[in-house]
Amino acid sequence: MSTATATPSEPTPPARAAAAPGPEEGGRFAVLSRVAQGELGSLRVLLGLVVIWTIFTLANDRFLTATNLVNLSLQIAATGMISIGVVLVLLLGEIDLSVAIVSGLCAAIMAVLVEQHGWAAAPGIAAAVAAGAAIGLFQGSVVTRFGIPSFVVTLAGLIGWQGVLLWVLGSTGTVNITNPAIVDLAGKFFTGATAWIIAAAVVALFALASLDARRRRLAAGLVAATPFVVAARIAAVALVSFGVVAVLDQDRGLPVALVILIAFVVVFDYIVRRTRFGRHVLAVGGNAEAARRAGIHVDRVRIMVFVLCSALAACGGILFASRLLAVNQSSGGSDLLLLAIAGPVIAGTSLFGGRGTVWSALLGGLVIGSISNGMDLLALPSSTKYMVTGGVLLAAVVVDAAARQRRLRSGRV
Amino acid sequence: MTATTSEPLLALHGVSKRFGAVQALDGVDFDVRAGEVVGLVGDNGAGKSTLVKVMSGIYLADEGEYRWEGAARRMTGPSDATELGVATVYQDLALCDNLDVVANLFVGREERSGGPARLLRSLDEASMEKQAAELLKTLTVKLPSVRQEVGTLSGGQRQSVAIARSLIGEAKVVLLDEPTAALGVAQTEQVLALIRRLREHGLGVVVISHNLANVFDVVDRILVLRLGRKAGTYAVGDTSQEEIVAAITGAEFGVGGNGSGSGGAAPAETAR
Numbered sequence: 001m002s003t004a005t006a007t008p009s010e011p012t013p014p015a016r017a018a019a020a021p022g023p024e025e026g027g028r029f030a031v032l033s034r035v036a037q038g039e040l041g042s043l044r045v046l047l048g049l050v051v052i053w054t055i056f057t058l059a060n061d062r063f064l065t066a067t068n069l070v071n072l073s074l075q076i077a078a079t080g081m082i083s084i085g086v087v088l089v090l091l092l093g094e095i096d097l098s099v100a101i102v103s104g105l106c107a108a109i110m111a112v113l114v115e116q117h118g119w120a121a122a123p124g125i126a127a128a129v130a131a132g133a134a135i136g137l138f139q140g141s142v143v144t145r146f147g148i149p150s151f152v153v154t155l156a157g158l159i160g161w162q163g164v165l166l167w168v169l170g171s172t173g174t175v176n177i178t179n180p181a182i183v184d185l186a187g188k189f190f191t192g193a194t195a196w197i198i199a200a201a202v203v204a205l206f207a208l209a210s211l212d213a214r215r216r217r218l219a220a221g222l223v224a225a226t227p228f229v230v231a232a233r234i235a236a237v238a239l240v241s242f243g244v245v246a247v248l249d250q251d252r253g254l255p256v257a258l259v260i261l262i263a264f265v266v267v268f269d270y271i272v273r274r275t276r277f278g279r280h281v282l283a284v285g286g287n288a289e290a291a292r293r294a295g296i297h298v299d300r301v302r303i304m305v306f307v308l309c310s311a312l313a314a315c316g317g318i319l320f321a322s323r324l325l326a327v328n329q330s331s332g333g334s335d336l337l338l339l340a341i342a343g344p345v346i347a348g349t350s351l352f353g354g355r356g357t358v359w360s361a362l363l364g365g366l367v368i369g370s371i372s373n374g375m376d377l378l379a380l381p382s383s384t385k386y387m388v389t390g391g392v393l394l395a396a397v398v399v400d401a402a403a404r405q406r407r408l409r410s411g412r413v
Numbered sequence: 414m415t416a417t418t419s420e421p422l423l424a425l426h427g428v429s430k431r432f433g434a435v436q437a438l439d440g441v442d443f444d445v446r447a448g449e450v451v452g453l454v455g456d457n458g459a460g461k462s463t464l465v466k467v468m469s470g471i472y473l474a475d476e477g478e479y480r481w482e483g484a485a486r487r488m489t490g491p492s493d494a495t496e497l498g499v500a501t502v503y504q505d506l507a508l509c510d511n512l513d514v515v516a517n518l519f520v521g522r523e524e525r526s527g528g529p530a531r532l533l534r535s536l537d538e539a540s541m542e543k544q545a546a547e548l549l550k551t552l553t554v555k556l557p558s559v560r561q562e563v564g565t566l567s568g569g570q571r572q573s574v575a576i577a578r579s580l581i582g583e584a585k586v587v588l589l590d591e592p593t594a595a596l597g598v599a600q601t602e603q604v605l606a607l608i609r610r611l612r613e614h615g616l617g618v619v620v621i622s623h624n625l626a627n628v629f630d631v632v633d634r635i636l637v638l639r640l641g642r643k644a645g646t647y648a649v650g651d652t653s654q655e656e657i658v659a660a661i662t663g664a665e666f667g668v669g670g671n672g673s674g675s676g677g678a679a680p681a682e683t684a685r
Binding site: 213221271285291293294295353 | 492495503505507508509510511512516520521522523526532534535536537538539540543546606608610
């Protein structure tokens with residue numbers, strides 16, 4: 001059977017024979033398989049979003065107005081921020097049940113420092129994020145050092161940090177936020193030219209990045225996306241960016257909180273997909289033993305992810321405090337934990353680790369936010385809201401599990 | 414198919430390893446040269462896995478010498494072996510099914526493009542993909558795409574990726590633990606062809622296998638282990654499978670078997 005060896009490795013035979021993994025083959029199949037596996041997932045969510053928006057628009061014509069869409073984006077900003085951290089932890093195949101209460105606790109720390117001890121906004125925010133990172137470092141260390149499931153460790157955190165939150169808030173139990181810089185986070189909007197410049201900058205950045213990636217692939221002699229495809233992608237991003245600004249500008253404008261959220265999503269998406277650390281997170285989530293044998297410091301990666309997750313929870317808590325103009329004993333409570341975890345899962349991030357994107361934090365938040373917002377407009381009772389949200393989450397998890405079973409049947413995990 | 418008669422790449426002299434009351438290895442000699450495929454066979458518990466783990470640095474021998482390209486080395490762990498150029502492909506392959514072929518080939522040694530912020534430096538996907546495609550091409554490994562998720566590949570393709578990965582570093586010796594165990598006929602042939610290509614590229618290859626037919630197909634030399642001892646080395650050209658089976662089981666008429674075991678009555682099918 002050594003006939004194969006007779007073919008010397010001559011530079012790129014023109015034939016498109018199905019033999020060696022020619023780069024040509026690579027390009028075309030990769031697109032197909034990505035549509036089938038990854039991007040179809042996002043597409044599914046977008047379709048779901050269209051359905052949800054259509055239903056609510058038909059039920060109440062105020063749903064798709066600029067005013068309501070501004071409200072919606074403000075509603076999802078904080079939860080979406082927490083969800084970014086949840087995505088990172090889910091990619092590892094772990095879970096963090098303490099994110100919501102950690103967001104409340106860190107917001108409380110910021111509020112007390114700024115409002116009661118006279119700190120400026122920036123150091124106050126930095127202290128809150130640092131506190132979040134420290135909490136993540138602690139929880140991540142316990143998980144890796146003692147090999148306890150993160151579920152249990154963060155469940156203990158969920159209860160314990162609630163106690164710390166009450167202690168930090170003291171006897172009054174509530175701290176109002178008056179610091180203008182913090183209030184502005186969720187209370188300020190980019191309008192007119194500023195908003196359009198931001199949208200243009202986003203499009204320009206995306207265009208530069210795509211063109212650079214294409215140039216590199218061509219320089220390496222690989223097949224890259226055709227100019228038409230690249231142009232189409234850039235056009236799509238431009239359409240969405242300018243579309244969002246055009247709509248939101250009819251009302252109060254582009255919320256600062258939304259811009260912050262999207263900036264965080266873009267940065268963490270880059271970290272997950274394009275950096276060595278992100279690749280290691282995916283490898284550990286896919287097969288921790290394989291990652292260990294490949295020389296990856298698995299525990300270090302795990303701890304780092306818990307640090308990032310809790311720090312992002314702190315950022316989310318700050319946005320929440322800014323929107324509510326207060327931190328109180330119920331901050332980080334109620335259904336925040338459920339929503340922060342449900343969002344990414346609804347948008348296709350697997351609970352089994354290794355599969356998912358940071359964008360699912362934003363998309364999933366949008367789905368859950370839309371359902372909640374729409375039902376509020378229809379004045380439906382909380383009972384219905386909870387039941388519908390629960391049903392959507394269950395459906396999403398079933399889809400995830402079914403996809404996993406298909407993979408198990410067709411090959412291995 | 415005789416190997417080059419140079420200094421062995423990797424040689425073990427008088428290696429012993431004991432686990433509590435069990436003498437897993439007892440004064441075993443072993444060597445593999447560049448461009449040579451050595452088969453390691455033996456019954457269950459004969460010490461094959463222990464010997465491979467000594468080679469890959471996972472176990473440290475109680476006694477004996479570890480020589481690399483003629484020089485004695487002190488091993489302290491698997492990273493020592495990796496640094497020397499010993500790559501191990503485990504039976505469970507240790508692939509990340511959620512990552513594509515390129516990512517799996519480079520996992521743990523990803524390449525990055527230049528840039529100021531060290532932590533945020535991006536992966537050089539273009540360079541890695543190019544190298545991956547070239548490597549797989551020289552090995553004539555057939556895959557639908559180097560960007561396909563490894564979890565969607567067939568068993569033979571996965572095995573090929575696992576073997577190819579060991580060549581991304583500067584490996585000179587590749588240890589393969591049961592490379593054909595879970596494969597069908599066509600896929601087994603694919604992997605055996607790949608092993609031959611490793612030999613053509615001048616690597617030393619050590620294959621552990623239960624399947625004597627496969628071993629005879631691809632190796633130059635067979636080392637038989639029995640009860641932790643070397644029962645003999647055989648050049649494939651002048652040995653029959655029966656002789657090997659006899660050596661494995663310790664039957665009376667074996668060339669290297671001295672009959673110290675009581676396996677004379679063992680069925681010839683033991684080797685399965």
